[in-house]
Amino acid sequence: MTTPIFVWLRRDLRLADQPAFRAAAAKGPVIPVYVLDDEGAKHRRMGAASRWWLHHSLASLAADLERAGSRLILRRGRSEEVLAALAAETGAREVHGLHHVEPWWRNAERAVGKLLDLTLHHGLYLAPPGSVLTGGGTPFKIYTPFWRALQERMPPAPPLPAPKLTAPENWPASDKLEDWQLLPTKPDWAGGMRAEWTPGEGGAAERLETFTRRVARYAERRNLPAMLGTSRLSPHLHFGEVSPAQVWHAVANAGGSVATFLGELGWRDYAANVIHQFPNYGARSYKEEYDRLPWRTGPEAEADLAAWQQGRTGYPIVDAGMRELWATGWMHNRVRMIVASFLIKHLLIDWRRGEAWFWDTLVDADYGQNAVNWQWSAGSGVDANMFVRIMAPLTQSPKFDAAGYIRQWVPELAKLGDAEIHDPGLLRPRGYPAKIVEHTVGRARALAAHAALKAG
Numbered sequence: 001m002t003t004p005i006f007v008w009l010r011r012d013l014r015l016a017d018q019p020a021f022r023a024a025a026a027k028g029p030v031i032p033v034y035v036l037d038d039e040g041a042k043h044r045r046m047g048a049a050s051r052w053w054l055h056h057s058l059a060s061l062a063a064d065l066e067r068a069g070s071r072l073i074l075r076r077g078r079s080e081e082v083l084a085a086l087a088a089e090t091g092a093r094e095v096h097g098l099h100h101v102e103p104w105w106r107n108a109e110r111a112v113g114k115l116l117d118l119t120l121h122h123g124l125y126l127a128p129p130g131s132v133l134t135g136g137g138t139p140f141k142i143y144t145p146f147w148r149a150l151q152e153r154m155p156p157a158p159p160l161p162a163p164k165l166t167a168p169e170n171w172p173a174s175d176k177l178e179d180w181q182l183l184p185t186k187p188d189w190a191g192g193m194r195a196e197w198t199p200g201e202g203g204a205a206e207r208l209e210t211f212t213r214r215v216a217r218y219a220e221r222r223n224l225p226a227m228l229g230t231s232r233l234s235p236h237l238h239f240g241e242v243s244p245a246q247v248w249h250a251v252a253n254a255g256g257s258v259a260t261f262l263g264e265l266g267w268r269d270y271a272a273n274v275i276h277q278f279p280n281y282g283a284r285s286y287k288e289e290y291d292r293l294p295w296r297t298g299p300e301a302e303a304d305l306a307a308w309q310q311g312r313t314g315y316p317i318v319d320a321g322m323r324e325l326w327a328t329g330w331m332h333n334r335v336r337m338i339v340a341s342f343l344i345k346h347l348l349i350d351w352r353r354g355e356a357w358f359w360d361t362l363v364d365a366d367y368g369q370n371a372v373n374w375q376w377s378a379g380s381g382v383d384a385n386m387f388v389r390i391m392a393p394l395t396q397s398p399k400f401d402a403a404g405y406i407r408q409w410v411p412e413l414a415k416l417g418d419a420e421i422h423d424p425g426l427l428r429p430r431g432y433p434a435k436i437v438e439h440t441v442g443r444a445r446a447l448a449a450h451a452a453l454k455a456g
Contacts, residue, residue: 002028002029002168002169003028003029003091003092003093003094004028004029004030004031004090004091004092004168005024005027005028005029005030005031005092005094005095005096006024006030006031006032006033006083006086006087006092006094006095006096006116007020007021007024007030007031007032007033007095007096007097008020008033008035008079008083008095008096008097008112008118009032009033009034009061009072009097010034010035010097010098010100010105010240011098011100011124011238011239011240012097012098012123012124012240013034013057013058013060013061013200013201013239013240013241014061014201014204014240014241014242014243015061015064015065015068015162015163015201016159016160016161016162016201016243016246017123017159017160017161017243017245017246018098018123018162018240018243019098019121019122019123020096020097020098020121020123021096021162021163021165022160022163023096023119023121024094024096025163025164025165025166026163027094028166029166029167029168029169030070030165030166030167030168031071031073031086031090031092031168031171031172032061032065032070032071032072032073033072033073033074033075033082033083033086034058034061034072034073034074034075035075035076035077035079035082035083036074036075036076036077036180037076037077037078037079037082037108038076039077039078040078040079040104040105040107040108041104042104044102044104044282044359044367046365047359047360047361047362047365048184048360048361049193049329049360049361049362049363049365050362050363050365051182051183052182052183052184052190052193052329052363053193053197053199053235053239053329053363054182054239055177055180055182055183056197056199056200057199057200057239057241058072058074058177059177059200060199060200060201060202060203060241061200061201062177064200064201064202065165068162068164068165069165069167070165070167071167071171071174072174073086073171073172073173073174074174074175074176074177074180075174075175076175076180078108078111079108079111079112080108080111080112080114080115083095083112083115083116084115084116086172087115087116089172090168090170090172093116093117094116094117094119095112095116095117095118095119096118096119096120096121097109097118097119097120097121098120098121098122098123098124098240099120099121099122099123099124099128099129100124101124101129101272101275101276101367101368102275102367102368103275103279103280106279123240123243123245124240124243124244124272125244125268125269125272126150126153126154126156126244126245126248126265126266126269127150127153127156127269129269129272129273129275129276130273130276130277132146132149132150132153132269132273133149134149139273139276139277140270140273141274141277141382141383142382142383143266143267143270143383146266146269146270146273147263147266147267147270150266150269150270151266154248154262155248155249155252156244156245156248156249157245158245158249159243159245159246159249189326192326192327192328192329193327193328193329193363195328196328196329196330197235197328197329197330197363199235199236199239199241200241201241201242203236203241204233204236204241204242205242207231207232207233207236208231208233208236208242208246208247208250208251209250211231211232211233211251212250212251212254214228214229215231215251215254215256215257215258215261216254216255216256216257216258217229217256217257218230218231218256218257218258218260218261219256219257219260219261220257222260222261222333222334223334223400224334224400224401224402225320225321225332225334225335225400225402225405226401226402226403226404226405226408230332230333231247231261232330233247234330234364234366235329235330235363235364237268237364238364238365238366244265244268244269247265248262248265267369268366268368268369270372271366271368271369271371271372271373272368274368274371274372274381274382275367275368275371275372278382281368281371281372281375281381282355282367282370282371283352285351285375285378285380285381286375286380286381286382286384287379287380287381287384289453290378290379290380290387290453291380292453293449293450293453294348294449294452294453295348295349295350295449296347296348296349301347301348301349304347304349304436304437305343305347305349305353307433307436308322308339308342308343308347308349308354309322309357310322310326311323311326311409311410312433312436313342313433313435313436314428314432314433314434314435314436315342315393315394315435316397316402316406316410316413316421316422316423316424317335317338317393317396317397317402317405317406317422318338318339318342318393319409319410320335320402320405320406320408320409320410321335321336321338321339321409322339323409323410324408324409325358325361325362326361327409328363329361329362329363329364330362330363330364331362332405334396334400335402335405336373337373337377337391338391338393338396339354340354340373340374340377340378341377341390341391342391342393344377344378344446345387345390345391345442345443345446346390346393346437346439346442346443346446347436347437347442348442348445348446348449351374351375351377351378351380352374354374355370355371355374358370358374387446387450388447388450390443390446390447392439392443393439394422394423394439397422397423398418398422402422403418403421403422406421406422407421410432412429412431412432413429413432415429416429
């Protein structure tokens with residue numbers, strides 16, 4: 001009897017260009033295992049939108065494995081305990097997986113490695129996190145030189161097809177996906193996400209194919225929220241339903257402004273590079289003095305936070321973004337920058353409150369990118385925008401032609417003309433709120449708080 005080999009799955013839910021599957025398949029029968037490890041992640045357990053995506057991604061992968069003559073084994077608990085129990089049940093001792101950069105997954109990898117023969121492969125990023133180094137042999141902190149150095153190692157190796165899988169003689173028992181209750185029921189708030197997304201490797205392939213036909217115009221369209229100018233590949237990349245190498249090779253020869261998009265793919269690697277150096281980046285400001293900034297707290301601040309979360313700030317571009325997020329689990333990248341700046345500076349609310357909301361509501365909630373982008377907006381990050389550069393929503397909205405976007409997500413304003421919809425002012429329709437803070441007041445308050453911080 002040939003001893004089976006585990007493939008330990010996490011954010012790598014695909015068969016093609018998946019090194020752990022290929023390595024395990026080359027050695028013997030494969031038992032693919034996904035462990036829902038909320039205990040190891042603790043407060044970083046997946047948010048509600050990510051859990052919705054996970055359910056459908058696992059269902060898709062299970063169907064793909066069935067077609068390949070295999071199965072997906074689902075278990076719940078601490079990764080090391082679950083895999084050790086499965087090893088006792090099956091006789092398997094060898095585990096293959098992909099390197100993950102999140103601190104809780106790195107802890108789990110160390111724990112599993114103490115109990116079983118664990119081999120980790122790289123396949124979540126263009127280059128292994130921590131491997132792109134300066135001339136002095138240290139990790140980069142700033143994106144631009146990091147991206148230059150990463151490009152010298154590109155293109156990535158050509159993606160490989162899914163391997164042929166051999167089934168073990170006996171399968172261990174599996175949890176039922178439905179019993180994990182990853183989907184919302186009372187109420188079922190996922191209708192907009194079902195309409196927008198098709199989780200799984202097949203859905204990722206379709207999204208990538210569609211994007212290859214318009215990536216050449218990426219630079220001119222990516223900042224216009226009313227247009228379908230971005231790739232919308234982020235949740236598929238986050239859950240590993242498509243590899244960055246597959247994306248690179250699919251679009252690299254498209255011409256036009258494809259280099260701009262590849263730079264955004266590089267930003268994803270950069271965020272992993274930051275988290276690899278600073279595992280607590282999602283909880284602590286890199287520039288420690290920003291943790292002393294006099295953030296607003298108390299009932300009034302909490303009411304403002306709730307208005308921001310609900311898209312009821314009185315700033316149409318901000319409200320459109322927050323409502324798109326709630327409905328679809330996603331938000332246009334330019335609008336993400338605007339709403340983040342608004343929360344941090346106009347409302348003077350700690351960036352971690354916004355990061356936590358995104359963690360719960362984004363289908364592409366990624367620890368590295370979420371933390372790096374929020375700290376960029378707050379001015380507290382290793383490579384960040386200056387705090388005193390305050391985005392003006394009423395300027396950003398017409399600049400990026402957001403009228404159609406606002407009409408889609410803020411229907412109370414749909415009848416306003418293009419000249420008024422960005423700032424309704426006295427034309428504000430009944431039911432749409434007044435501004436919770438005037439731009440000049442919010443800006444002055446933010447600058448005063450920053451001045452107080454610098455004064456010590």
